[in-house]
Amino acid sequence: MVLQSNISNPCNKKCKSQFHGGTEARKKELIHVKNPHLERMPCDTLYHIHLGTEYQDLQALFGDIKFVCMGGTPARMKEFAHFIKNEIGYIPPYGTTLEDISKLGHRYSMFKVGPVLSVSHGMGVPSIGILLHEMIKLMYHAQVKDPVFFRIGTCGGIGIEGGNIVITSEALNGYGEPNFDLPVLGKKMSRPAKLDSNLAMDLKNLTLPEDPWDTTIGKTMCADDFYEGQGRLDGAFCEYSEADKIAYLTKLHKNGVRNIEMEAVIFGALTHHAGIRAAIVCVTLLNRLNGDQINSTREERDEWQARPQKLVSRYIKNQLNLSS
């Protein structure tokens, strides 16, 4: 299969971003967009994050990025942006405040805090998948070197009570395989879902004795559904018994799975494929061996959801030589 591109030029304009080509040395330092068509495109619209090369110099705007932090909801990622702003001492000019860069795309929220991007990804593999493609291309267009990607999320614990942190050692799909599978042109394409083990250990080692949570490194099962796909009994449909559910979750636990969420396999697969170091840091909302419904109070959940943010913040501050 010859990977030549005959893509016609749809805009006939000179793009503001200069991303075409580049020396081999430069290409080696940068992340891997394994797409020969991309370099031949005159412009690239990152549609869902509302950015593009035609009208924006993405290297000027994002070239200083070192950390990309993703989480499910716009509210949480706005909160994280303001939290990290205080943590790293980023002071925007007087009279300004952080703004949602992707607001007019209506899908994701993105905030830039100096070298940190805080972005919401929605729920599920397809939603975060679109964002990952566009963020990876953004890093490419901005010529960012060696960014670190984090997913800061929530999850169901398996044998772990609510309020504790699980860092993903390996992401498994719903069939227990460490792959992200996707039909492409009608046929199954499979990519290994790998996270950076050194990064996981570095994060775990930042947990302090006085922290009101435990941090575990364990396997993560990535489901495509919140209810039946996670063995819950409280969906609109359920064709198995509670005993079946417990047997399944117990089997997962014996296999080293410590939490279930809905984005891990593609997060691992696409960052790995791009050569980007990445980690998933989630707080458990409940222990699934004890139930399905999330019965914590909003105050508890708010405090718990801040815990992975604190851990990732410590890492970022270390890397920026800002630790107190």
Next chain:
Amino acid sequence: MVLQSNISNPCNKKCKSQFHGGTEARKKELIHVKNPHLERMPCDTLYHIHLGTEYQDLQALFGDIKFVCMGGTPARMKEFAHFIKNEIGYIPPYGTTLEDISKLGHRYSMFKVGPVLSVSHGMGVPSIGILLHEMIKLMYHAQVKDPVFFRIGTCGGIGIEGGNIVITSEALNGYGEPNFDLPVLGKKMSRPAKLDSNLAMDLKNLTLPEDPWDTTIGKTMCADDFYEGQGRLDGAFCEYSEADKIAYLTKLHKNGVRNIEMEAVIFGALTHHAGIRAAIVCVTLLNRLNGDQINSTREERDEWQARPQKLVSRYIKNQLNLSS
């Protein structure tokens, strides 16, 4: 497998909603939540839409619902809510306005306009899947009879230019099969993805000669990805040629597929499984046989996105005997 439930009572409270049990005759009229555990749960928290039976009488609040309209973004569904409000002549009390019922869930936006619910679903099968489980349970708890569900969306056309409407006759997954597949307890569960053909025809017949769009009933391919999963050449990765892409899209077209989007199979599967009449009405943003990037202006897209809303509104007004 004996489907008995021994779920313990987590809240020990008497729920405000009285959804437990019911006569056989009542059960026959209502939608099918095929989950024997549900009736034995003392309370049900619809976590992501921020509703629940413990503190709310869902029948009193939602018992009058006849139509549930879903679309991708909160902005679009808020716009649709205000549009349908004017179309059906729903006048809230002076000094009030529509409010996002699910705001504090931070995932979806939901607006109630008399007998119409307008809800955002995010992107992709898992995201709309969570919503569908909770909306179907909501209809059950509210004892709604024979609601009609619509997905009002955007899509890529295949052989159809931007700005035209495709109503889904059949939803196909990425392998070309008319099924929604999901790993449940580690094994593949498959449900047929069916839409209501009479409803599709009723909608098509509401297209007027003066409408600036064509309406086609055709098959819809539901992808789990916006880029490689839809044969695009402009993702962060691409391992096939433009010729491969065109061959694939042409094959889809020959098989009767007229559009590609990202929610159809689960929308068809879960509504069908619940006995709910449902239709998917999408406007094309581009003809994928001519390109991948969405190059229309925002004004064009805004006007196009109103087109499925208008068609569904005509149906709703007919059903409410409100057509002028």
